[in-house]
Amino acid sequence: MHDLKITRREMIAASGVSAAGVAAGSMVAAPVQAMVARAPRAETVSTAKVTLEVNGKPTTLELDTRTTLLDALREHLKLTGTKKGCDHGQCGACTAIVDGRRINTCLTFAVMHDGAKITTIEGLGQPDALHPMQAAFVKHDGYQCGYCTPGQICSAVTVLEEIKQGIPSHVTEDLNAPGKFTPEEVRERMSGNICRCGAYSNILDAISEVAGENA
Numbered sequence: 001m002h003d004l005k006i007t008r009r010e011m012i013a014a015s016g017v018s019a020a021g022v023a024a025g026s027m028v029a030a031p032v033q034a035m036v037a038r039a040p041r042a043e044t045v046s047t048a049k050v051t052l053e054v055n056g057k058p059t060t061l062e063l064d065t066r067t068t069l070l071d072a073l074r075e076h077l078k079l080t081g082t083k084k085g086c087d088h089g090q091c092g093a094c095t096a097i098v099d100g101r102r103i104n105t106c107l108t109f110a111v112m113h114d115g116a117k118i119t120t121i122e123g124l125g126q127p128d129a130l131h132p133m134q135a136a137f138v139k140h141d142g143y144q145c146g147y148c149t150p151g152q153i154c155s156a157v158t159v160l161e162e163i164k165q166g167i168p169s170h171v172t173e174d175l176n177a178p179g180k181f182t183p184e185e186v187r188e189r190m191s192g193n194i195c196r197c198g199a200y201s202n203i204l205d206a207i208s209e210v211a212g213e214n215a
């Protein structure tokens with residue numbers, strides 16, 4: 001710890017700035033400008049080719065390696081159905097289905113998914129040919145502003161698959177029993193998808209209908 005102590009005077013001396021210069025406020029700018037001029041230039045952006053199959057269409061993008069999958073979908077492929085809510089993995093608005101599993105696309109880099117098959121809300125259905133889950137959301141009034149809805153629907157479709165495959169959740173009591181549809185299972189599995197409008201009960205009704213169950 002002792003080694004880390006450095007006085008203000010030593011700091012000024014080390015940076016080549018005279019004490020007199022610092023004392024005069026009008027003279028502070030010159031050394032700062034000199035330091036900025038000496039600062040190393042920004043490094044060249046590192047890019048990579050990423051091949052994805054998005055909604056059945058193969059596509060190759062040249063991306064900054066820091067591009068999230070969400071930005072690759074929205075900004076590069078113009079698939080704006082997938083929403084950016086929090087950009088921090090907290091709301092689920094950006095959920096898409098990647099190789100059969102739902103993920104928060106804001107939390108992962110596109111380069112990590114080279115070769116992946118991705119389904120976004122646009123790939124599930126279209127206005128004239130809705131996916132059964134989309135139709136059920138409409139029928140049960142499962143949305144208000146609709147901002148969370150693409151993520152909710154992508155999650156819901158995958159949740160039913162998870163239950164069918166017997167993948168347990170935090171509330172599954174018997175880990176060895178076949179997957180069972182219950183409202184508790186759906187609520188738990190959908191808990192990463194936040195709806196500020198509070199359409200939760202209607203969302204549960206929609207998912208239950210597609211599952212052929214009563215909520």
Ligand code: FES
Pocket residue numbers: 083084085086087088089090091092093094095104105106107
């Ligand atoms: S935008 Fe990804 S979880 Fe909120």
Ligand code: FES
Pocket residue numbers: 142143144145146147148149194195196197198199
């Ligand atoms: S419908 Fe508005 S946030 Fe869910």
